[in-house]
Amino acid sequence: xxxxxxxxxxxxxxxxxxxxxxxxxxxxxxxxxxxxxxxxxxxxxxxxxxxxxxxxxxxxxxxxxxxxxxxxxxxxxxxxxxxxxxxxxxxxxxxxxxxxxxxxxxxxxxxxx
Amino acid sequence: xxxxxxxxxxxxxxxxxxxxxxxxxxxxxxxxxxxxxxxxxxxxxxxxxxxxxxxxxxxxxxxxxxxxxxxxxxxxxxxxxxxxxxxxxxxxxxxxxxxxxxxxxxxxxxxxxx
Numbered sequence: 287x288x289x290x291x292x293x294x295x296x297x298x299x300x301x302x303x304x305x306x307x308x309x310x311x312x313x314x315x316x317x318x319x320x321x322x323x324x325x326x327x328x329x330x331x332x333x334x335x336x337x338x339x340x341x342x343x344x345x346x347x348x349x350x351x352x353x354x355x356x357x358x359x360x361x362x363x364x365x366x367x368x369x370x371x372x373x374x375x376x377x378x379x380x381x382x383x384x385x386x387x388x389x390x391x392x393x394x395x396x397x398x399x
Numbered sequence: 400x401x402x403x404x405x406x407x408x409x410x411x412x413x414x415x416x417x418x419x420x421x422x423x424x425x426x427x428x429x430x431x432x433x434x435x436x437x438x439x440x441x442x443x444x445x446x447x448x449x450x451x452x453x454x455x456x457x458x459x460x461x462x463x464x465x466x467x468x469x470x471x472x473x474x475x476x477x478x479x480x481x482x483x484x485x486x487x488x489x490x491x492x493x494x495x496x497x498x499x500x501x502x503x504x505x506x507x508x509x510x511x512x513x
Contacts, residue, residue: 318498319498319499321501323504328506329487329506329507330504330505330506330507331489331491331504332504333501333502333503336501338499377442381498382498383497383498383499384498385455385498386432386444386447386455386457387432387444387491387502388444389434389441389442390441391441392441392442
């Protein structure tokens, strides 16, 4: 079964510091896609970053980057220079070509001023 | 482009009633997926539609159903509501619904069953 695990229910970070959110997944597929979504208190889910499994290079989007370890089935999100607006629930998600999106349980990130 | 819209934003129903939720995808998107979000179960996939055909279905009872119209708008229906159906229902759209595509989410419909 394809499952996504986020082992950190809550994390906190000081403003301007760096934080890493963990995600592991289980799959027997070789071709798939990984996503990090952010859900602020307003509740609208927003894509933060995505990674294609066939790409060895880790994806980056401004202050957000991932550490994708395919063999270990690990996909962590690093947020650099944390800002107050980064406070939200972060969901890791997995999708293979033929199946539907599966989400982890989420990590609630608090940013302290 | 306008984003994904969902109506209504809030609903209060009583047990045994039925409810219909609506989702309008981003213009040009032909795939719509529905998710149920609860504090206890997290985000769970309900179903996915592409060009009016259901392509995937999650592990939900038959009380949960959906459909998609020729203009790609989608509705989901829940019959014989139970207290446990109280949740945030999210709709997401993408162009073709392939795994390679990013899904864009709507603001959700908050359903409270009393």
